[in-house]
Amino acid sequence: MVAQKSKAAIPVICVPEEGVAKAGLSPQHTKWAGANGFNGQRGRLLALPGETGALDGYLFGMGAADAYPQMTTGLAATALAPGHYQLTGAYGDPLLAALGFRLGGYRFEKYKSNGGAVTLAPVEGTDNAEVERLGEAATIARDLINTPPNDLGPDAFDAAIRAFAKARKMSVKAIVGDQLLKENFPMIHAVGRASAEAPRLMDLTWGDKSHPKITLVGKGVTFDTGGLDIKPAAGMLLMKKDMGGAANVLGLAHAIVSAGLKVRLRVLLPVVENAISASAFRPGDVLPSRAGLNVEIGNTDAEGRLILADALALADEESPELIIDMATLTGAARVALGPELPPLYTRDDELAKSLMQSGLALDDPLWHMPLWAPYDRLLGSKIADVNHISSGGMAGSITAALFLQRFVKQAKAWAHLDIFGWAPEPRQGRSFGGTDQGIRAVYDTLKQRFS
Structure with a gap:
């Protein structure tokens, strides 16, 4: 975190490559640097x-x-011992x-008996309120993703979302269990009904109703066994992060509310556990949907x-003016672009350009991928309106986006971010573990349009 300026702060002198x-x-310090072979090498x-x-x-x-x-600078904070x-x-x-130092110093120590924080005195020439805002947004996402599923099932996530909303004076409504069927959310119900904790849809709102409507949607699968198409053991190890879309949406919502952007914000979080029991949905089932499409289930591990x-x-x-959804949706996205570069899908090229530019400017990169219409045929079903997965194994992230596109008809613009939500190794501004992706890119675009 950014702390108040203090005489006790330990200097970290940033040196570019060949810049000693x-x-x-x-x-004395110049001689010491030379004796140790230091010449501004990146991350040293x-x-x-x-x-x-x-x-x-x-x-x-600095390299x-x-x-x-x-x-x-996040590489420095990751390597430093707790201190100011x-x-x-x-x-x-x-x-x-x-911001890099703030985020590089992040530690998830909820389950450790001892630890300490890496804090930073205000940096000259920057908006420290913005640093704190974006730092807190990332921390919200990271803390939620890192929390193990025994402490963040649907019930606990519901409580955390309510606490989040209350702290920011957001209205909150929950549709839980069989009420989902009564209010026409059959697929949320089907995916979550096998769990001991009921599925639900959390609906948060904030802002002036006369302002442009911006809606955020986040995938909130608190743990994913794969359902009856069960994952292998190794495939389940990181599945506490399958609510990473919802976690990042909450971080983004914090930034929007904290900055007081002139929008009417709505946040929709379907929260479920994809568990296995006698009531689990099955491969081959045909599920009705809120949009009226009947959906054939090709694989229960594509529940998101x-x-x-x-x-x-x-x-x-x-x-609404804009719908943004975030989800830890496909392994195909990681195969295509790796863990650091989430694919972005949208029909709006100007929106894509803005999101990519904002992402690059704030070290939160996204990459515009095509909603390639010819691949829509891969979602064909012989017995229903659509299959929710593609035939064959190719273009899996694209076909997932094409499936979602079928449910967005009236919004002026829509963007889908297929994020990973995890840093497999420390890198600049990102410690190992659950991580933020897309928050700064989307926030900066909205800030430019609606501040």
């Missing part, structure tokens, strides 16, 4: 001893100029430097798009 001579170091951290042996601070290598702005620090030197863009479809249909009914 111009860093303004004392002769070197402790600086004082004349008495006490710690004078650290040198941190060569980046092809696009990155939160390089002050960035100095050539740290580049002040917002990215402060089913619950999203019912929620998207509800979002679409009021013809």
Whole structure:
């Protein structure tokens, strides 16, 4: 977190590659850097001893100029011990430097008996309120994703969402269990009915009703066994993160509310556990949907798009200015673009351009992928209106997006983010584990349009 300025802050002197001579170091520190082979190499951290042996601070290598702005200072925060620090030197863009350090210092220590925080004094030249806003948005997403499923099943996630809404003066409504059938959300009900904890749709609203309607939809599968098409053991190890779409949507909602953007915000979170019991839905079932389409189930391990479809249909009914959905949806997205670059799908090229530009500017990259209409034939069903998975194994992320597109007809614009929500290894501004993706890219685009 960004803390109040303190004389006790330990200096972290940022040095670009080949930049030691111009860093303004004392002769002793310059000599120490040379003796240790430090010359601003990206991510290199070197402790600086004082004349008495006490710690004078650290040198941190920023590396060569980046092809696009990155939160390089996050690598320093990840490596540093708990303490209070002050960035100095050539740290580049002040917002990215402060935010990168803030996010790189994130630790999930709820289940550890001891630990400590890495904090940062205010960085000169930046909007520290914005740093805190975006840092908190990321922390909300990360904390939720990292929480194990025994402590974040549908009931506990419901309570967490209500607490989130109350703290931000958002209205909240929940449709739970068999009430989902009465109010026409049959696919959310079908996916979650096998669990001991009832499925539900959480519906949060905030803002002036006269402002443009922006609706966020997030996949909230608190744990995914795969259902009757059960995952192998290795495939279940990370399935606590299958509510990462909902977690990131809540982080984004925090940023929007905190910044007071001039929108009427709605947040729809279908929350379920994809469990196995006698009441589990089956491969080969045909499910009705809120939109009126009958959906053949090709595989119960592709449950996320089913619950999203019912929620998207509800979002679409009021013809909002924009619908954004986020979901940890397909392994195919990771095969195509890896864990760091989520695919973005939208019919609106200007929206895609804005989201990509915002993402690159704030080290939150997205990549525009095609809603390739000819692949829609791969979702054909011989007995229903549509199969929810494609025949064969190709273009899986695209066909998932094409399936979701069928449930958005009236919104002026829609974008789907197929995120991973996990950092398999530490990188700039992202510690290992549950992570934020898409929050800053979407927030910055909305800020430009509706601030």
